[in-house]
Amino acid sequence: MATASVSGSREKELWRRLGEVNDPELDEAITEMGFVERAEVKGDGNVEVDFRLPTYWCSPNFAFLMLDGVRKALDQLSWSPAYRVKLHDHMFAEEVNRGIEVGRTFGDIFAELAEDKDIDTLRETFSMKAFKRRQEAVLRGLREHGLTDHEILGTDLTAYDAVRFAPGEAAVQKPRYRAALLERFPERQAGDPVFVTWEGRQIAPAALSAYLAELRGVRVNMEFNGALCRGLKQTRYKELDVVDGEPTLVDFIMDRVPARSAPAV
Template sequence: MATASVSGNREKELWRRLGEVNDPELDEPITEMGFVERAKMTSDGNVEIDFRLPTYWCSPNFAFLMLDGVRKALDQLSWAPAYRVKLHDHMFAEEVNRGMEAGKTFGDIFAELAEDQDLGALRETFRMKAFKRRQEAVLRGLREHGLTDREIVGMELPAYDVARFEPGEAAKQKPRYRAALLERFPDRRADYPVFVTWEGQRIPAGALGAHLAELRAVRVNMEFNGALCRGLKQTRYKELDVVDGEPTLVDFILDRVPARAAPTA
């Protein structure tokens, strides 16, 4: 019984860690996107991961960033298991899997596959988009909650932490925006405004509407790409159900994607 309990706790920890890895372009967990096809614990406590992307030709840069995130997540598991990660049905799957079996790092494996791009710069671009998408959701939620633009742009971290939303996009993104803010500005004082631009500039109350319009453009682009990925994966593997409330490609084509504000209290 104790062994079964330990195994169950470890499996929960495994999926929790994997759920912390995001698709870098979409800022959505790879587990929710269906990219982790299988995550299995063997009888000796080791871990096997089967990873599958929406298309055969997905950018090796994106594959690298996600697989590197998976590796880091597995390295953080409390029982330090040996693990095997296998990429399926990708144009570089053979090279990736052969390299991993040989004990190479992802950096070594992808050194010649990364399309000569600066992966550090690419990672930073995705961090910026995630920052903006998360911020927009919380800003819209606070507006829907009845706060004035002046109250919102003047909000400091203590007030932000006690703000509450009903379940919805704002509630989901609230802790994620806080994490992104402190990752971007680790020395930020508690009495500084919570809502700033990616460059760290204050947002004047009169400019909040224009700022939100800029953030909306980022969100719509990310949601379109997310709908495209889900559609491609669903068509290719016939295994991914459409999540209730998630926009489809048809929604984008017909321009009927609403702003997903958090419900008011």
Template sequence: MATASVSDSRERELWRRLGEVNDPELDEPITEMGFVERADIIGDGGVEIDFRLPTYWCSPNFAFLMLDGVRKALDQLSWSPAYRVRLHDHMFAEEVNRGIEEGKTFGDIFAGLAGDEDIGALRETFSMKAFKRRQEAVLLNLRRQGLTDREILGMDLAAYDVARLGPGDAAKQKATYRAALVERFPARRQGDPLFVTWEGQAIPPMGLDAYLADLRAVRINMEFNGALCRGLKQTRYKELEVIDGEPTLVDFIMDRVPERSAPAT
């Protein structure tokens, strides 16, 4: 009984940690995107991960950022297991998996695959988009609670922590924006304004509508990319939905969608 309890606890912790890793472009958990195909704890406590992206030609830089996030998540597991991560059906899967088996870091593996693109700059671009998307969600929620723009923009962290944002996803959005703010501005002091631009500039109450329009454009772009990514993955792998053992309408439709092939290079 005790062994089963430990196993269940470890499995919950494993999936919780993996759920904290986001697709950097979409700011959505890789577990919800379906990229973690398998995450198993084997007999000796080791962890095996099978990872699959929506297309064969997904940018190696995107793959690096996600796999590096997976590595960091596994390093934080309380029982410090040995682990194996395998990337499947990707144009650089062989190089990545061989590098992992040889004990190379993800940084070493991808250094020769990333070309001239600056991984650090790419990571910051995605962090900026996530910051803006999370900020918009919170600002709109606070408006829906009846606060004026002046009251919202005058909030500091202390006021924010006791504020109620409403039901549903509001509590999660509140926490994720707080995390993004503290990560971006770790030296913020008590009383500093809560809502600032990515560059740290104050947002004037009279300018909030225009600022929200810019945030909305970022969100729409991210939502479009997310829908496209899910569609590509579903079309590629034809994930079946079964109800009471019978194929659903989704199965019927997806069986008739032609396979997508990688574009010619």
């Protein structure tokens, strides 16, 4: 009985850790995207993870960033297990899996495969997009909350933590934006403004609407890529269950096409 309890607890921890790894381009959890096909704690405590991307030709840069995130997540497991991560149905799966089997790191393997050798620059680009997407959701939420632009941009970390949103996108992104802000600006003090640009500049209240329009462009692009990615994966792997109510790529496009007026009779 105790063994079953330990096993169940470890399974939950495993999936929780994997759920903290994001697709770098979409800023969505790889578990939500369905990229983790199987994650299992074996009887001896070791861990096996099967990983599958939506297309055969997914950029090796993206694959590296996600698999490196998986590695870091597994390294944080409380019982420090040995683990095996296997990439399936990808143009570099053979090279990646063979390299892992002989003990090479993801960094060593992908250094030879990556299209862009400056992975750190690519990682920062995706971090910037995630920062902006999360920030936009919270800014819109505060406007809907009834705050003026001046009040919003004067919000410090203490006031930010006191805000309570109804369930929705702003509530989801509030803690995620806080994490992104402090990762970007670790020296941030409790009394400092929470809403600044990626470069750390103050945002003038009169400029907030234009700034939000810029952020919206980032979000729409990421949402479109996410819808496309889900559609490709569902088309490629028919056995995956479609989540009830999840929008398709067509739904996403049609939702953004202005409705045409009926022709005059």
